[in-house]
Amino acid sequence: MYWRRRVVALGAVLLAMILLGWGLVALAGGVLKSRGAQGPPPGPPVAVAADAAPPQCADQAMRVVAEVARPDFRVGDRVGMSIVVTNAGDRACLRDTNRVLRELTVTTPAGKHVWSSNDCYSESTNEQPLLQPGQSVRNDVQWSGQMSTPDCTAQGRAPAGDYQVVARNAALNSAPTPFRLTS
Secondary structure, three states: OHHHHHHHHHHHHHHHHHHHHHHHHHHHHHHHHHHHHHOOOOOOOOOOOOOOOOOEOOHHHEEEEEEEOOOEEEOOOOEEEEEEEEEOOOOOEEOOOOOOOEEEEEEOOOOOEEEEOOOOOOOOOOOOOEEOOOOEEEEEEEEOOEEEOOOOOEEEEOOOEEEEEEEEEOOEEOOOEEEEEEO
16 A cells, blocks of 8 residues: 555656646747747837827818708798718818707898707717718707797797708808798
8 A cells, every 4th residue: 555655646746747847848839939930039018109199170171061951841840950060171180069069050031040959958968070081970950940049938930931040060150051931
């Protein structure tokens, strides 16, 4: 029994040494393979500057347009409108199109306030798309035809007549886009 224990213990030590040697050879072989014919190991890592974040779009590089779905609508129909913000510059840039910074305003041709997309909506959003040169971001709105005031007081339905819509993004305003409500 004594000799059997000695043989088992000696076998376990021998097996452990073989496994340890095999592991070291495998590790050394892996290191040598990874070096391959490249020569000495590489030096310490070198810090590389990451690409700089794209700049904010300058107002001069932007174009804002108000669009209507068609030129004539019947009183009571929903009027489809859009604000389109386009990078008209020659470099990619970020443009803040936060919900509070963009607005569609309907007025009479004489300039009387009829409705604004911001009259009853003040929730801020975090929207800063990266716009490539010539790329646009579009926001669609359906106006119900109800008139309103900046303090969100309902004023009834807009009557038949000529109107215009102006789009705004921050300090940039579009040219007025005319449309008509018919009875």
